[in-house]
Amino acid sequence: MAARKKAVVNVEEVKAVAEETVKAVTDKAEEVVKEVKKTTRRKTTKKVEPEVNVFIEYMGRQAAAKEVVARAMDAYKAAHEGAEIKTFEVYVKPEESAAYYVVNGEGSTEFKVEL
Numbered sequence: 001m002a003a004r005k006k007a008v009v010n011v012e013e014v015k016a017v018a019e020e021t022v023k024a025v026t027d028k029a030e031e032v033v034k035e036v037k038k039t040t041r042r043k044t045t046k047k048v049e050p051e052v053n054v055f056i057e058y059m060g061r062q063a064a065a066k067e068v069v070a071r072a073m074d075a076y077k078a079a080h081e082g083a084e085i086k087t088f089e090v091y092v093k094p095e096e097s098a099a100y101y102v103v104n105g106e107g108s109t110e111f112k113v114e115l
Contacts, residue, residue: 056115058094063115068092071113072101 054065069090076085080103089102097115100107 056092056094058097061097061115063092065092068099068113068115072099072111075113076101076103076111 056063056065056068069088072090073085073088076088077083083103086104087102090099091101092099092115094115099113099115100109101111101113103111
């Protein structure tokens with residue numbers, strides 16, 4: 001009969017290798033869980049805002065509010081180059097076919113755009 005060799009196993013070394021393996025697997029699993037949570041969070045918290053358009057209709061005419069605001073802003077900037085604008089308010093008066101604007105709390109009858 002052939003002689004059998006006995007394997008000598010150092011229990012402490014096996015235990016250390018097992019602990020390192022468990023730690024590596026646990027760390028990787030935690031990374032995967034964090035990534036899944038991030039991806040899930042992005043998908044559920046990301047809100048898509050609808051496009052909003054406001055139109056002013058009067059006497060058979062129509063004006064888009066954002067166009068009126070843009071025209072008023074352009075008129076102010078053309079007359080006041082380099083002026084800092086902190087607040088900008090637009091008041092539409094359909095009965096006058098005009099929009100008046102107030103910049104930084106200051107208004108004037110000259111601050112007017114025709115609709």
